[in-house]
Amino acid sequence: MTKLKEPFLRIEHLEKWYGDLHVLRDISLDIAEKEVLVVIGASGSGKSTLLRCLNFLEKAQKGKFYLDGKKIRNNERDLNRVRQEMGMVFQHFNLFPHMSVIKNVMEGPVHVKGLPKKQARNIAHKLLDKVGLGDKADTYPAMLSGGQKQRVAIARALAMEPRVMLFDEPTSSLDPELVGDVLKVMEDLGREGMTMVVVTHEMWFAKEAADRVIFMDDGIILEEATPEKMFTSPENERTQAFLKQILPQE
Amino acid sequence: MSTIIPWNLAVIPERFFFFRDAAFYTLQITTLGILAGLIIGLIVAFAKIAKNPILSNLAAGYIFIIRGTPLLLQLFIIYYGMTTVVTIPPFPSAVIALGIHNGAYIAEVFRGSIISIDYGQMEAARSLGMPHSRAMRRIVLPQAFKRAVPPLGNQFIIALKDSSLASTIAVPELLLRGRQLGSSSFMYMEMLIIVAIWYLIMTSVLTYAVHRVEKRLRVSDRDQT
């Protein structure tokens, strides 16, 4: 399973405060191309903030970021370009409710990349087929189930042809029976070689799809391991305590 | 001479169209006042949301003054108060007063509807690599306008009725016409009833139009929970 290469995405000494609250403390992290990295940790440990700093929805106070060896500079033009290369999937979908499903997916290609509508529409149709929603192109988000919405959100992010996909608890606001379809799409994506950073507590997904799991605790990466190691014999006490809470008891 | 009703209601249909020109004035003051109010409102709303403290304080001050004083006073300030600087005829005075007045209320409507849009919408757009201004225009504003329609409709109806204050500065709109014809014919009540009917027709049409627009806009959130 080792795909070790040049680090594709690199974070160096990231520090983030919200006022007096020190949310991320000196985080350094390398992510290889085609790696699927799962992030776990208790609520409030900084997982979302880490993802949001990665694509600059939040500005970190300190830290350097590199994508494919190139330093990302903190100016709007650079950031808009970098964001195009990083798809983001949110816990609450954040679909555009005033647009049909296909328009949601076409929005990035047409209004960010400037692709002709026809070409964007083709891309969107292919992606909707891929996430199993080819028949929903002309409906509005409000008429979809949560699981369907999240798959549209994945298609919308993929339409930009990103090189990295970031997922922030993509299934935690879904009814249990809808989780599987979304995870399946994500698993396929990982298998096709997409580089992914996934915040999730779905152990099934982590075991099946992850190359590496990191455990965050109070703003630091406390432990990092392969999924097998992490879920069977974690080293840190706090990791053990956390996993005991979320893993089904045998 | 012993009728139960002490008024000659038969003149109401007869004289109804004596008020056509006056109704047109009312409609003109209202429409122009609302248009000015929409433009002012949009600018002031963005100014108040702006991160620049000078802009946002200016906007807040404007809203504070306009909402804290009567429209009739604002109208008098423009029509009588300004005469030492510039004399503004009655009709434009009425339009300006109504525009400035509604601008403050409409600004609050727009501001409220913009900030009511979930911040996740802006973030989703930004995460696609969209610049802030484009995300505002394509993602946030269309949703905000939709939410603004019912309170805007409400404000338009208030503006229509408020236009009657122009009668105090001799704009020959509905209410002034009603008072003039009332006193010259000694049929005050009959004339005022005609005025009331004209207003009711106009407010009803406006209410209906707003409902239609709301319904059209609701297409995308059928089954919205």
Ligand SMILES: Nc1ncnc2c1ncn2[C@@H]1O[C@H](COP(=O)(O)OP(=O)(O)O)[C@@H](O)[C@H]1O
């Ligand atoms: N916008 C914000 N302003 C202030 N504090 C925040 C903000 N977002 C998150 N936090 C705080 O930062 C910490 C980490 O939050 P978050 O990254 O959302 O954690 P997680 O995703 O692991 O649950 C929490 O204590 C949270 O309350």
Ligand SMILES: [Mg+2]
């Ligand atoms: Mg979170």
